[in-house]
Amino acid sequence: MPTDPDAGMRRAVVLLSGGLDSAVTLALARAGGLECHCLSLDYGQRHRAELDAARRVAQALAARAHTVVPVDLRALGGSALTADIAVPKDRPEHEVASGIPVTYVPARNMLLLSLGFAMAETIGALEVHIGVNAIDYSGYPDCRPDFLAAFEEAGRLGTAAGARGRQIRICAPLARLSKAQIVRAGSNLGLDFSLTLSCYDPAGDLACGRCDSCRIRRRGFAQAGVPDPTRYAAGASV
Amino acid sequence: MPTDPDAGMRRAVVLLSGGLDSAVTLALARAGGLECHCLSLDYGQRHRAELDAARRVAQALAARAHTVVPVDLRALGGSALTADIAVPKDRPEHEVASGIPVTYVPARNMLLLSLGFAMAETIGALEVHIGVNAIDYSGYPDCRPDFLAAFEEAGRLGTAAGARGRQIRICAPLARLSKAQIVRAGSNLGLDFSLTLSCYDPAGDLACGRCDSCRIRRRGFAQAGVPDPTRYAAGASV
Numbered sequence: 318m319p320t321d322p323d324a325g326m327r328r329a330v331v332l333l334s335g336g337l338d339s340a341v342t343l344a345l346a347r348a349g350g351l352e353c354h355c356l357s358l359d360y361g362q363r364h365r366a367e368l369d370a371a372r373r374v375a376q377a378l379a380a381r382a383h384t385v386v387p388v389d390l391r392a393l394g395g396s397a398l399t400a401d402i403a404v405p406k407d408r409p410e411h412e413v414a415s416g417i418p419v420t421y422v423p424a425r426n427m428l429l430l431s432l433g434f435a436m437a438e439t440i441g442a443l444e445v446h447i448g449v450n451a452i453d454y455s456g457y458p459d460c461r462p463d464f465l466a467a468f469e470e471a472g473r474l475g476t477a478a479g480a481r482g483r484q485i486r487i488c489a490p491l492a493r494l495s496k497a498q499i500v501r502a503g504s505n506l507g508l509d510f511s512l513t514l515s516c517y518d519p520a521g522d523l524a525c526g527r528c529d530s531c532r533i534r535r536r537g538f539a540q541a542g543v544p545d546p547t548r549y550a551a552g553a554s555v
Numbered sequence: 556m557p558t559d560p561d562a563g564m565r566r567a568v569v570l571l572s573g574g575l576d577s578a579v580t581l582a583l584a585r586a587g588g589l590e591c592h593c594l595s596l597d598y599g600q601r602h603r604a605e606l607d608a609a610r611r612v613a614q615a616l617a618a619r620a621h622t623v624v625p626v627d628l629r630a631l632g633g634s635a636l637t638a639d640i641a642v643p644k645d646r647p648e649h650e651v652a653s654g655i656p657v658t659y660v661p662a663r664n665m666l667l668l669s670l671g672f673a674m675a676e677t678i679g680a681l682e683v684h685i686g687v688n689a690i691d692y693s694g695y696p697d698c699r700p701d702f703l704a705a706f707e708e709a710g711r712l713g714t715a716a717g718a719r720g721r722q723i724r725i726c727a728p729l730a731r732l733s734k735a736q737i738v739r740a741g742s743n744l745g746l747d748f749s750l751t752l753s754c755y756d757p758a759g760d761l762a763c764g765r766c767d768s769c770r771i772r773r774r775g776f777a778q779a780g781v782p783d784p785t786r787y788a789a790g791a792s793v
Contacts, residue, residue, distance in 0.1 A: 388626045393670070393677050423676035424669055427713055431665040432631070438661035439631050464713035471709050475665055475702035 326352035328442040329488070330433045331380070333357050335370030336515045337534055338448035338491055341503040343378050345490050346446050348506055353446075355383040356436050358429060361391040366522060370514035377512055386432055393423065406518075406527040426459035427468065430487065434472050437485045443478065446488045452495050462492050496537030504543045511546040523550040564590035566680040567726070568671045569618070571595050573608030574753045575772060576686035576729055579741040581616050583728050584684050586744055591684075593621040594674050596667060599629040604760060608752040615750055624670055631661065644756075644765040664697035665706065668725065672710050675723045681716065684726045690733050700730050734775030742781045749784040761788040 331346055333339045333355040346353050357371040368385060375383035426449060433445035449460040458464060469487045473479040491499050503510060515534045516524035524531050526549040538545035569584055571577045571593040584591050595609040606623060613621035664687060671683035687698040696702060707725045711717040729737050741748060753772045754762035762769050764787040776783035 384630050386627060386630050392622050392624050393674050424673035424714055427669040431662050431669045435662035436631050458715060458718040459713040467709035467712050471705035474705050475697035476662055480696040
């Protein structure tokens, strides 16, 4: 009789984008012995490669399940990642991660967390893991720890679990790490970074190397002293 | 040159389900002189009649726009409204609106509000109107005023608007009204209730008359002394 490899494990919902941060978050949760139910949003992003990366990561890290929920945010517009707004390239260093970038998807993490809480309620999980990071993404208001704390409180008051005295917690293990620290954590856990995709504007499987996300990622590998397996498009400055 | 009838009006997002409560909420917002951008969720509900009702209501009340966002919650399961769980009928009176009903959609209002905030950010609105009601739906944790207050705070911290000092407010004008008071408010505003659909389990355009939602609605009309234009299926007890 086959045994259930996840028997007796604590259940967690892990929000998975296909990028480096959420992959490290999943690797940490798996290393912590959690039964991981991954959730990705198909929010009409311009590049499906992101969802393909999420699928690869969930499989490689032996997630218990991976659910992709279609939420078509193109109807709302408002971001370079969902509407026809150009992704900025080669911005001066001081502009990267300052101010609110055009790649900010309005209320994206609220939406992700809402779905995460909905899934947690449904499967009886009491934690939702999210790979937000307040250091490199200080321009995104929905990556900040005080937002996460307030959302967790809303969740305690607004869910059936909370009403029964079982609070769903938000776990954001990368919140206060630098990208170099995140890369090192993933490297220590044996994560195959080549499965992940961080680029805002990839050409097929190739990262552009020039958007904010690529530049923060490249610098993270360089500062961590970890080889960067990312395949960049020709012409991407190093 | 045609003049814009909404010129100079304050903008609001109004969450519209097609039911009686959200229709009265929209009627109140319109009566208050707001330019209303309605948002409905196509969350894979079993009955499309609900979305048809939302469209009729938005049009009848001259909403500025009506956006339907597909969010397929069937992938998550967990509710009689999205999964293959039977809608309870003819429950004893003391069970109606007590406990957390199987028709509770996990974290539905969190999700609705998240999308409402996303839309508000996108169109520059500073209010999101929602027709929740804590009297008749005391069993739904996400209808309670303390949940709404906590979510509003999360929104202040987690949106670009909030980061710029422009807080998006949640308006829940029905929160503390009884169903009879809601019916009276709609009646005073001339709302055509026949456009709305509250039933959890309609047959085509006909309401079942027996689910919790139908029974609360019928009692509301009776207590308000307002004629109930709802068309009920044959066999619905009166």
